[in-house]
Amino acid sequence: MSEASAPHAADRRELTAAQRNAVAELLRVSPVADELGRRFVRAGHELHLVGGSVRDALLGRLGDDLDFCTDAHPDETLRVLKGWAESIWETGREFGTIGAQRDGLRLEITTFRAESYDQVSRNPVVVYGTSLDEDLKRRDFTINAMAVSLPEHRFTDPHGGLDDISARMIRTPSTPGESFGDDPLRMLRAARFAAQLRFAVHPDVHRAMSEMSADLDRITAERIRDEFTKLLCGADPITGLRLLVDTGLAERFLPELTGLKLEIDEHAQHKDVYEHTLTVVENAVSYEEEGCDFILRMAALMHDVGKPATKAAAPDGRVSFHHHEVVGARLTKARMKAMRYPKEVIAKVTALVALHLRFYGYGRGEWTDSAVRRYVADAGDLLPRLHKLTRSDCTTRNRRKAAQLAADYDALEDRIARIAAEEDLARVRPDLDGNAIMELLGVPPGPVVGRAWKHLKEQRLEHGPLDRDAAEVELLRWARAEGLIS
Structure with missing residues (x-):
C-alpha cells in the first residue's frame, strides 16, 4: 500500500505501523476485494475501499462488512456484480448503493456522491459525484475520509485521517460548521465515535456541537435513536454521554439525563445524581458477559x-x-x-x-x-x-x-x-389450570376463570406450591366467598 497524498506531520514510525496493520487486515479480504476491483476496472470503472472499512483496517479491527465507492452508477454496478456475487440487494438504490455478498463478506458499493441536504428535514438529497476526492470531502470525519484503490492498493488520505487515527482524534474534513450544517446528525455521530473508538473530539468540533446543538431538532427520531443506541453500546459510553450533556445535545432528545445534574444524591457520596448514574452505567457494562x-x-x-x-x-x-x-x-x-x-x-x-x-x-x-x-x-x-x-x-x-x-x-x-x-x-403459576377451574366450578370460559386463576396465583406466591387436593379446597373456598357456589 502506498500513499497518494502525504499525511500531515506525525510520527513516521507510528504511521508505518498503522499502514502495516491495514495491509495485514486487507490481505484477509483482498482476494474478494481485489477480484471485485479487477471486474470494475475491466468494465471501465474505478473501485475504492472507503470509510469505516479503511478506518477499521488501520485500527486492526476490520470486520466482514466492506464499504466501497465507485464512479459507476447503480445500473452499471449491477452489471458488474451479475454472475459474480452470490446474492444482490437494492434496498439502498435510491442513495446510489447496491449490496452484495461473496465468500461470507457483505459488500456495499456506492456511487461517488456530492450530496446536499434538505434544509427542513436535513435528509440527504443524493447527487452523484464524479471523483474520489469529491466523495471523500463530503464525508463526516477525517477518519472516515480515506480510501484504498483496488486492485492496486493505492492509499488516499487528503484530509489527514491517518494522522487523526494516530492521535485518536475526531475532526471534520471541512469546517465543523459546514459539516454539521450539511447534516446535524453528525454531531451525535461524533459523540458515538468517541464512545465506540475511545477517541477525543477536537476542540473546534466540540465548540460547533455546542453552538449548533439546536439543529439536531431537525433530525428524525429514528435516526437519533439509531445513533444513540450505538453510542450507548460503545466501548466507552461514559465519554459519549458526557459529550451529549456538555454540548447540550442531550437536552434536545434526552433532557432527563441533563436534569440529573441538578439533583443531589441522598447518600451524599457523589457530587450529584448525574455522576452516580454514569457510575451505574459503567458498573452495568462490567457485568455484561x-x-x-x-x-x-x-x-x-x-x-x-x-x-x-x-x-x-x-x-x-x-x-x-x-x-x-x-x-x-x-x-x-x-x-x-x-x-x-x-x-x-x-x-x-x-x-x-x-x-x-x-x-x-x-x-x-x-x-x-x-x-x-x-x-x-x-x-x-x-x-x-x-x-x-x-x-x-x-x-x-x-x-x-x-x-x-x-x-x-x-x-x-x-x-x-x-x-x-x-x-x-x-x-410461578396457579396449582390448577383453566380447564381444572372450569370443571370444578362448572363455569364456561370467561372472566370468572380469570379471577379464579389470579386468586390461585396469589395463593401460590404467598404460600408456595399446593398439592392438588389443597388447591381444589382453596378454589372452592374462594368460590363460596365470591357467591359463585353455595
Missing part, C-alpha cells in the same frame, strides 16, 4: 430519572426521592416511546427501572419467602438483568456499607436459588 446488553445499559442510564420530580427536603436537611422508581418508569416509557424504540424493548427497560429499588428492604430481614417469590415473579425473565442492575446501583464509597450490600444481595440470590430448586420459581 458477552457483547452489549442495551436493555441493561439503558435501564442503568434511566433508573434515577424520576428523582428531579420527587425531590423533597426534610426539616433536618436530608433529601429524599420517595417513589422515584415509579415516576422514573413512567418517564422512561414516555421518552423511549418518543425515540421510537420497539414496544418490547420499552417494556423491559421500564420494568427494570420500576423494580430497581425493590431489593433495598431485604437487608433488614423483613422479607418472607412470599416476598422472594413475588420479587422473582415480578421480574420474570428480567431477573438476571435485575440482579446486575441492583448490584450496579451500589456506588457508595463506604467500604463497610458496600460490603454489607453485596453480602445481602448474595444472600438474596442464594435464597432465590434455594426456593427455586424446591418450587420451580421460573414458572
